[in-house]
Amino acid sequence: MSSELWKEALRYFPGGVNSPVRAAVKPYPFYVSQGKGAYIYTEDGNSLIDYVLGYGPLILGHANEYVKEKVIEQIEKGWLFGIPSRVEIELARKISLHMPSIEKIRFVNSGTEATMNAIRLARGYTKRDKILKFNGNYHGAHDYALVDAGSAASEFGVPNSEGIPQEVLKTVIVCEYNDLQCVEKKLKNEDVAAVIVEPVMGNMGVIPPEKDFLKGLREITSTYNTLLIFDEVITGFRLSMGGGQEYFGVSADLTTLGKIIGGGFPIGAFGGKREIMDMLTPSGKVFNAGTFNANPISMTAGLATLEVMERENVIEKTTYVAEKVTEELERIKYPHVINRVKNMFQIFFGVEKVSNATEARRAKKEVYLKFQVNLMKNGVYFPPSQFESVFTSLAHYDDNVISDTVLAIKKSSELS
Numbered sequence: 456m457s458s459e460l461w462k463e464a465l466r467y468f469p470g471g472v473n474s475p476v477r478a479a480v481k482p483y484p485f486y487v488s489q490g491k492g493a494y495i496y497t498e499d500g501n502s503l504i505d506y507v508l509g510y511g512p513l514i515l516g517h518a519n520e521y522v523k524e525k526v527i528e529q530i531e532k533g534w535l536f537g538i539p540s541r542v543e544i545e546l547a548r549k550i551s552l553h554m555p556s557i558e559k560i561r562f563v564n565s566g567t568e569a570t571m572n573a574i575r576l577a578r579g580y581t582k583r584d585k586i587l588k589f590n591g592n593y594h595g596a597h598d599y600a601l602v603d604a605g606s607a608a609s610e611f612g613v614p615n616s617e618g619i620p621q622e623v624l625k626t627v628i629v630c631e632y633n634d635l636q637c638v639e640k641k642l643k644n645e646d647v648a649a650v651i652v653e654p655v656m657g658n659m660g661v662i663p664p665e666k667d668f669l670k671g672l673r674e675i676t677s678t679y680n681t682l683l684i685f686d687e688v689i690t691g692f693r694l695s696m697g698g699g700q701e702y703f704g705v706s707a708d709l710t711t712l713g714k715i716i717g718g719g720f721p722i723g724a725f726g727g728k729r730e731i732m733d734m735l736t737p738s739g740k741v742f743n744a745g746t747f748n749a750n751p752i753s754m755t756a757g758l759a760t761l762e763v764m765e766r767e768n769v770i771e772k773t774t775y776v777a778e779k780v781t782e783e784l785e786r787i788k789y790p791h792v793i794n795r796v797k798n799m800f801q802i803f804f805g806v807e808k809v810s811n812a813t814e815a816r817r818a819k820k821e822v823y824l825k826f827q828v829n830l831m832k833n834g835v836y837f838p839p840s841q842f843e844s845v846f847t848s849l850a851h852y853d854d855n856v857i858s859d860t861v862l863a864i865k866k867s868s869e870l871s
């Protein structure tokens with residue numbers, strides 16, 4: 456039973472969990488025993504249609520057969536060598552084919568590591584210390600990212616974590632998302648190594664960039680010789696095979712990836728222009744290393760996932776599911792706004808517009824949570840936090856999954 460496991464978990468783990476957002480499930484987290492396709496199964500004998508999908512990586516759904524076979528084949532051959540293996544080249548080739556701005560890449564183990572290293576590299580390359588980020592963007596859980604951070608940092612009321620040295624904080628400048636004037640002013644007045652941005656915000660709910668925001672960032676950063684880092688940990692291989700850059704037609708100097716490119720196994724990557732990437736050890740003097748970097752299991756699962764995506768038009772199918780689900784959400788009587796870009800979306804109650812983190816924080820979280828709990832009772836799992844994105848997968852591209860979701864939304868919409 457989940458209730459018993461939770462009681463024991465509270466003894467071992469701070470707050471009962473190993474990543475904070477998991478504790479946001481009310482009244483206490485359910486424990487998952489299995490996942491298959493669009494469904495997860497709980498220790499309490501319930502099944503739920505899963506719209507969280509491991510917070511984004513599982514774009515094919517749970518336990519995809521092709522990915523599973525490939526991973527098992529690799530396990531038969533061994534799972535860690537600390538020596539290069541063929542599959543890392545195959546995955547790199549595929550990524551750079553779809554994302555031409557990535558001429559060279561380094562594989563790490565999480566999105567956190569990806570942004571931490573991309574920022575260090577930008578500093579090394581430009582010989583400048585400062586970076587600029589946006590309020591509510593989440594770039595992982597390292598010191599330079601936990602300033603006005605979204606996701607669980609906002610959900611749990613600590614957008615600015617304790618434990619980060621003042622010296623570090625002085626190097627991080629924050630602007631509001633979609634505010635180009637702020638960026639222009641800061642870059643004019645300070646020496647900024649890099650601007651890091653989520654091409655679509657997926658960590659304050661979903662917030663799209665306004666028209667010309669990303670193009671504007673490209674122009675301003677070029678003017679001031681500041682690097683533009685697209686954090687595509689969520690959007691890479693989700694908005695399009697070429698990520699947010701292809702979707703919006705804007706090219707970044709450095710790109711961070713994670714989630715989907717590991718097919719559900721731990722992954723991160725950062726890549727970009729050859730001359731910048733070559734500053735990385737061992738060809739250059741900006742250090743990065745890792746026991747598990749480019750481990751063959753994550754490489755294999757990622758490659759298999761991208762192969763299925765190429766074959767099966769996954770982005771359009773997952774977008775179709777998101778359209779159907781949001782059409783039903785639109786019918787909810789309680790005043791709300793829905794932000795959707797392709798196959799990622801979120802609903803905000805009691806507000807008319809959400810175009811930045813400040814506006815997202817004004818939404819009625821308590822109404823969202825009531826809706827989320829209602830949905831769980833009716834067999835559908837949405838993120839337990841207003842500040843996460845709803846995701847769809849290939850496994851959701853199924854009439855029964857869609858109609859069961861629509862029915863669950865109808866039954867869950869009494870919110871006043």
Ligand SMILES: Cc1ncc(COP(=O)(O)O)c(C=O)c1O
Pocket residue numbers: 510564565566567568570593594595596653657658686687688689713714722723
């Ligand atoms: C845009 C973005 N960047 C970075 C990260 C950090 O990735 P990870 O959780 O793998 O460290 C996340 C994670 O959720 C993310 O959404």
Ligand SMILES: NCC(=O)CCC(=O)O
Pocket residue numbers: 474475476477510511593606607657658843
């Ligand atoms: N949007 C934030 C994440 O996806 C990370 C998941 C976690 O923090 O457990």
